[in-house]
Amino acid sequence: xxxxxxxxxxxxxxxxxxxxxxxxxxxxxxxxxxxxxxxxxxxxxxxxxxxxxxxxxxxxxxxxxxxxxxxxxxxxxxxxxxxxxxxxxxxxxxxxxxxxxxxxxxxxxxxxxxxxxxxxxxxxxxxxxxxxxxxxxxxx
Numbered sequence: 001x002x003x004x005x006x007x008x009x010x011x012x013x014x015x016x017x018x019x020x021x022x023x024x025x026x027x028x029x030x031x032x033x034x035x036x037x038x039x040x041x042x043x044x045x046x047x048x049x050x051x052x053x054x055x056x057x058x059x060x061x062x063x064x065x066x067x068x069x070x071x072x073x074x075x076x077x078x079x080x081x082x083x084x085x086x087x088x089x090x091x092x093x094x095x096x097x098x099x100x101x102x103x104x105x106x107x108x109x110x111x112x113x114x115x116x117x118x119x120x121x122x123x124x125x126x127x128x129x130x131x132x133x134x135x136x137x138x139x140x
Contacts, residue, residue: 034116041114042129048086048093049110049133055085056098056106057135071139073100082108096130105136 059077063070075098082098096109110133113126 030118033118037117038114038127041112042131044091045093045110045112045129045131046133048089048091048112049108049131050135051089051133052082052085052095052098052108052110053106053133053135055081056100056108057137059106060137062139069139071137072103073106073137074103075099078106078108082106086110105134107132107134109133 056078057073059079059081060071060073061077063072078100079095079098082095086093086095091112093110093112096111098106098108100106109130111128111130114129115126116123
C-alpha cells in the first residue's frame with residue numbers, strides 16, 4: 001500500500017519541472033538574442049563613427065610655410081565632410097560632435113538608438129548608444 005501512495009503523490013511533478021526548464025530556456029534565448037543584437041548595433045555605430053572620422057580627416061587644407069607643405073584640419077572642414085558622409089549613409093546615426101582637437105586629427109562622435117528586437121514593448125524609447133572615432137591626416 002505504501003508504494004502506491006508514494007507514486008500517487010509524485011504524479012505530475014515531472015511536468016512542472018519540465019515546464020520550469022522550458023521557461024528558463026526561453027528566457028535565456030531571449031536575453032541572448034537581445035544581447036547579440038545590441039552588440040551588432042554598437043559595432044555598426046562604431047563603424048559609422050570610424051568612417052565619419054576618416055572622411056573628416058580628408059577635410060584638410062593644404063598650406064605651405066618655411067617647413068614645407070602641411071595638411072591642416074579645421075573644425076568647419078571636418079564637420080562639412082562628416083555631414084556629407086552621414087547624409088548618404090543608411091541608418092539613423094546622428095552627429096553629436098565633429099572637430100579637430102589638434103589640427104591633425106579628426107574626432108567624430110555619433111549617436112543612435114537601439115530597440116530590442118523581441119522586447120520592444122518593455123523598452124519603448126530604446127537604449128541610447130554613442131560611438132567616437134578618431135582619424136589622423138598625414139602628408140607624405
